[in-house]
Every structure is written in structure tokens, then in C-alpha cells.
Amino acid sequence: MNDTLDRTGEHQVLVTSARDGQAPLTWAQRLQWDDTEWLKPHDHYYNQYRVLAVPEGCGPPELLECLRVVMSRHESLRTRFPLDADGTPRQRLSAADELAVPVYRAVDPDRDPAAAVSELAARLRGRSFDLTHELPLRCAVLEHDGRPRHLVLVVSHVAIDHTGLGLLTDELESLLSGRTTPAELQPVGRRPFEQAAEEAGAVSRRRSAAALDYWAEILRAAPATTFDPPGGAPPPLDDPLRFGQVSMSSPALTRACRTVADRLGVSGTTVVMAALNAVLGGLTGRERVPLKLIASNRGPAELRTTVGITIASCVTLVPTGGRSFAEIVRDTGHAALRAYRKVPCDTVLLSALRAEVAAERGVPRIDLACGFNDLRAARPPSGDPADGGAHAGPAAPTRFTWDGNRPRQEVTLWYWVNEVDGVDVHHALVDLWYLPAERTEELLRNVERIVVEAAGESTPG
Numbered sequence: 001m002n003d004t005l006d007r008t009g010e011h012q013v014l015v016t017s018a019r020d021g022q023a024p025l026t027w028a029q030r031l032q033w034d035d036t037e038w039l040k041p042h043d044h045y046y047n048q049y050r051v052l053a054v055p056e057g058c059g060p061p062e063l064l065e066c067l068r069v070v071m072s073r074h075e076s077l078r079t080r081f082p083l084d085a086d087g088t089p090r091q092r093l094s095a096a097d098e099l100a101v102p103v104y105r106a107v108d109p110d111r112d113p114a115a116a117v118s119e120l121a122a123r124l125r126g127r128s129f130d131l132t133h134e135l136p137l138r139c140a141v142l143e144h145d146g147r148p149r150h151l152v153l154v155v156s157h158v159a160i161d162h163t164g165l166g167l168l169t170d171e172l173e174s175l176l177s178g179r180t181t182p183a184e185l186q187p188v189g190r191r192p193f194e195q196a197a198e199e200a201g202a203v204s205r206r207r208s209a210a211a212l213d214y215w216a217e218i219l220r221a222a223p224a225t226t227f228d229p230p231g232g233a234p235p236p237l238d239d240p241l242r243f244g245q246v247s248m249s250s251p252a253l254t255r256a257c258r259t260v261a262d263r264l265g266v267s268g269t270t271v272v273m274a275a276l277n278a279v280l281g282g283l284t285g286r287e288r289v290p291l292k293l294i295a296s297n298r299g300p301a302e303l304r305t306t307v308g309i310t311i312a313s314c315v316t317l318v319p320t321g322g323r324s325f326a327e328i329v330r331d332t333g334h335a336a337l338r339a340y341r342k343v344p345c346d347t348v349l350l351s352a353l354r355a356e357v358a359a360e361r362g363v364p365r366i367d368l369a370c371g372f373n374d375l376r377a378a379r380p381p382s383g384d385p386a387d388g389g390a391h392a393g394p395a396a397p398t399r400f401t402w403d404g405n406r407p408r409q410e411v412t413l414w415y416w417v418n419e420v421d422g423v424d425v426h427h428a429l430v431d432l433w434y435l436p437a438e439r440t441e442e443l444l445r446n447v448e449r450i451v452v453e454a455a456g457e458s459t460p461g
Contacts, residue, residue, distance in 0.1 A: 004111075005104045005120060008143065011064050013099040015071045015078060019193065020095040025081070026195045027208075028297065028309045030347040032158045033081065033089050035410070042407030044128045046157040049121050050169045054141070054148040055177050063148055064101065066175040067139060069182045070168060071099065075191045076159045076308035077168075081131040091192055103141045103148070117142050117150040124154040131158060151176075161309040162375060163296055168307045189306030199346075211314075211345035212353055214338075218315050219357040219366050222290040226280075226369035227412055227434045234433050237408040245403040245429045246437055248444040252395035254424040256455035263455075264326060266333045269374040272426075274318075274325065274332040275450040276415055279443055280370060281320035288317045292371035292411070293336065295343045312344035315368060325454050369412040376419045398448065398460045400441055403427070413443075 025033060036043045054063060071077045078097045081089045106116040124138050136159035142150040151172075155165060174180035190198070198204055235242050261268045273291065280289040297312045298304050316335040320328055358365045406429060414429040426447065428440045435443065448460075 004107055005116065005123075006107055007102055007104055009103045011060060011101040011103065011141075013064055013067045013071060013101060013139075014096065015068055015099070016096045017072070017075070017078065017093060018095075019075065019093045022082075022090045022092045023193045023196045024200070025089055025091055026192055026309070027199055027344045027347050028161070028195075028311050029081075029091065029158055029192065030089070031311065031313060032161075032309060034347065034351070036156075036158055038410060039407060041128065044126055045407050047125045047129070047154055048157055048160065048162070048165050049125045049152065049154045050165060051117055051121055052151045052153070052169065052173055052176065054151055056147075058148070058176050058178075060103075060141075060148060063141065063151065063176065066172060067099070067101065069175060069185075070172055070307075071097070071137070073185070073188050074168065074307040075193065076164070076306075077137045077155075078135060079159055079192060080133065080135065081158065083132065091196070093193070097135060099135060099137065099139065101139045101141060103143055105143045109144075113142070113144055113149060117152065120150075121152045121154070124152055129156045129158075131156060136160070157309070159309060160307065161296070161311045163298060164307045164309060167305060171307070186305055189304060189308070190300075190302040191306075192308055195303075195306075195308075195310075205346075208345040208349065211342040212349060214342040215315070215345070215350060215353060216357060218290060218317050219354060220361070222288070222315075222317055222366060222368070223286050224358075224361060224363040225367045226284055226286060226289055227367075228284070230433060240405055242432060243406045243409050243430065244432050244437065245406055245427055246440045246444065247401045247403055247425055247427045248398060248441075248448065249401075249420065249423055249425045250395075250398040250448050250460070251423050252398060252452050252457065252460045253426070253448045254422075255395060256452040256457055257424065259455040259457075260329070260451055264329050266329060267378075268376065270329060270333040270336060271451060272374065272417060272447065273316075273336065273372055274329040275447045276370075276372060277316075277318045277332055278320050278325065278328050278450055279446045280413075282446075283443065287321050288319050289370060290368050291316050291318070292368050293339060294371075294373045295340050297344050314339035314343045325450060371411050371414045373414075373416040376417055376424065395457075395460060398445075400444070402437060 036046055039045060075093055078093060080092045082092055083089055104120055120140055120142055124140055129136055136156035138154040140152045141148045171185060257268045257271050260271045277289065277291060293314050293316065295312045295314050297310045303310050316339050318328065318331050318335050354366060409429060412431045412434050416427050418425055426444055428444055430440050
């Protein structure tokens with residue numbers, strides 16, 4: 001790989017299957033396929049990874065058997081995506097597959113194992129998948145002192161979403177540790193071939209039609225453009241300096257979000273979305289700004305344990321001008337609930353609808369320039385013993401970081417939230433031509449200010 005990691009060998013995992021054939025893509029697969037194709041040649045950006053510690057006593061035979069078990073159970077890990085003669089992607093399964101699992105060790109035996117496995121993960125994640133021919137799963141083992149210490153997994157987002165990867169990781173960890181035998185694993189959720197067949201049925205088609213009606217309503221009511229362009233010509237989308245990310249780690253916003261959510265009887269996700277809606281209204285001068293959301297779409301019992309991709313996109317349009325924050329929170333919650341109820345839909349038909357409504361309105365496209373995704377885990381209410389005293393004492397200072405440039409994006413702003421060591425981290429991935437880093441930091445500060453003030457606290461200086 002390079003002179004800091006030695007490749008010492010390679011194992012093979014052979015998996016056989018009763019299913020051998022092709023099927024249409026599911027709506028979720030097609031949604032992510034289209035996004036991935038648009039991002040090429042930078043589509044490795046979508047690759048997801050996990051690093052699993054290999055317990056002592058778990059040698060190569062046991063590790064490989066655990067991989068064989070999960071690959072046998074979950075067809076998404078063995079799905080390739082060839083193209084039809086007209087260029088339409090299909091999902092394909094083979095009766096037999098083989099996964100190569102290379103083994104590495106650090107050249108310097110005293111090197112920090114965390115640094116070595118981080119390098120290995122970055123190398124595996126940094127290559128695009130050739131989904132026509134390649135399995136959507138890569139694995140590698142990092143050994144130390146003659147035994148496997150870490151297993152690195154990299155998966156294509158076309159095959160597995162964030163929730164699905166979490167389920168896969170939990171399953172593998174339980175098998176590696178010996179806590180669970182294969183026979184004790186929970187039943188496999190609906191597989192991609194089965195989901196594609198479900199979506200071809202009359203019930204799913206009616207749901208898709210209703211969702212498309214909702215999208216048409218939003219597309220006709222939304223402003224055609226969200227951000228007024230700055231002066232001058234924009235740099236090319238592939239300019240390496242065009243896009244970047246600013247992040248904000250805010251203990252004050254973390255606890256204020258919970259306070260406001262408890263007071264208003266909503267989720268923390270709704271509180272952050274409402275604050276973002278309010279900030280975007282002021283920033284753009286638009287009465288309502290469309291906000292694209294990611295729905296997990298795992299409501300049906302058959303999808304809750306699916307190790308695959310089930311996501312769908314939806315959109316809200318919330319008025320913010322002249323309204324109190326409590327009103328914006330309420331309207332955001334209602335709008336999000338309505339939007340989530342209108343998923344999923346046929347991705348190809350949605351693309352056609354967007355073009356149709358744009359032509360109807362006499363514009364090149366309807367600019368859905370802003371998106372939001374919350375990756376935080378659900379939390380107990382404040383006052384619950386599990387809260388751990390989150391509201392005690394002054395909050396630690398807010399920290400901002402410049403996370404570097406990013407490949408081209410289809411949106412002007414993608415706002416996402418996760419949690420690191422108990423503190424919410426808010427990320428703004430932006431088109432820097434519209435939102436330079438300083439302006440993006442101001443946007444993040446304003447989200448923090450609105451929520452902290454709504455909680456009755458002082459905004460960190």
C-alpha cells in the first residue's frame with residue numbers, strides 16, 4: 001500500500017447463494033446511484049467505513065467465518081450494478097462470490113495502532129467502487145504481534161445506508177466477540193430483490209403517486225432560486241476550492257436544544273430544523289426556503305432490520321417571516337411529519353417531475369439548494385437520570401473548525417448534525433462562492449443563538 005504498511009497476505013471469503021439473477025433497482029438504490037454518478041470521479045466521497053476491534057482469541061479462521069455469515073445473510077453486500085443496453089442500472093446477484101481480504105501490518109512495530117488503522121481505512125475508503133464488476137464491500141485486516149487486531153469495512157452507499165451499516169457493524173461485533181451465534185442473530189429484513197418487487201406492486205405505486213403529488217405542490221410553491229448569486233462569474237463546479245465545510249461544536253446548543261425540545265414537546269431534530277429555517281429565511285430574504293430531508297424509510301417492520309439502503313428524500317417549505325420561534329418550531333414539526341409521510345416515491349418519476357414543473361414555470365430548474373440530515377441518536381428527556389446533568393453549570397466554549405475543501409455538491413448548503421463525546425457538532429457543507437467560510441460560520445452562530453436564546457440562556461461569547 002505504501003512504505004508505512006506492509007501487505008503480508010490475503011484471505012478469501014467464498015459465499016454461495018440460491019439467488020442468481022437481475023432485478024430493477026429499488027427506489028433507494030436508484031436515488032443514491034444517481035447521486036453517486038453525478039459526483040464522479042469524486043464518488044468515493046460517499047463511501048462509508050467502520051473499524052472493528054478483533055477480540056483476543058479470534059483468529060483468521062473465526063474472523064473469515066464471521067464475514068462469510070454476514071455476507072451470506074445480506075444480499076446487499078453481494079449486489080453488483082450492471083447497466084442495461086440503454087444505460088439503465090440493474091441489481092445483480094450471482095450464485096457464488098468471493099471477497100478478497102488483504103492483511104496488513106505496520107512497518108514500524110511501535111507505531112500507534114490507531115494511526116495505522118486510520119491510514120488503512122482512509123486508503124480503502126479513498127477509492128471509488130466499480131459497481132458494475134466489484135462487490136460493494138471492501139474488507140482488510142490490520143495485524144499486530146502476529147494476530148488480527150482490527151477489521152476495516154468499507155461499503156458503497158448505493159448498497160447500504162447509515163442505519164444499515166450500523167446494523168451490520170452490530171451484527172459483526174456480536175459474532176466476533178462470541179456473544180451471539182449465527183443461529184441467534186435476528187431475522188434478516190427485506191432484501192433488495194424483494195423490495196424491488198414490492199415497489200412494482202399496486203400499493204407502492206399508489207403511495208408513489210401520492211408522494212409525487214406532494215412534491216409537485218412544493219415545487220410549484222417554492223422559490224425558483226434560493227440564494228442570489230454574488231457578482232461575477234462563478235468558478236467551475238469541479239474547482240477544488242469551490243466547496244468546503246465549516247463545523248461548530250457547541251455544548252451550549254446541545255443542552256439548549258434539549259431544553260427547547262422538552263418545553264415545546266418536539267424532537268431535538270425539529271428544533272434545529274426550525275432554527276435553520278429561520279436563519280435561511282433571513283439570510284436569503286425568501287419567505288419560505290425549501291429544505292431537503294433524508295428519511296430513513298424504515299417504518300415497515302420488514303425494513304427495520306434491513307442491512308441495505310432504504311432512504312428516501314423529501315422536502316419541507318416552512319414560512320418564517322414575522323413569526324415567533326415557537327411558531328416556526330411548530331410549523332417545522334408539522335411540515336416534517338407531512339413530508340415524511342409522503343415517502344418514498346419512484347426516483348426516476350421524481351426527476352421527470354422536477355423537469356416538468358421547471359418547464360411549466362419557465363425556469364431551467366427549481367433550485368432545492370439546502371438540505372438537512374440529523375445523525376444524532378435519540379435522547380432521553382432532560383430530567384431523566386440518563387441525562388447525566390447536562391444542564392448543570394456553564395457550558396464549555398463553542399469551537400469552530402474549518403474541515404477543508406470538498407468535492408462538488410448538488411446543493412449550496414448541506415447542514416448535518418452528529419454527536420461527538422456527548423456534544424452536538426453542527427456541520428455546514430457549502431458552496432463557498434455563495435457562502436464563504438466567514439459567512440458560513442455566521443450562519444452556524446445564528447442557529448446556535450436562536451436556540452440558546454429560546455432556552456433562556458446566554459449565547460457563548
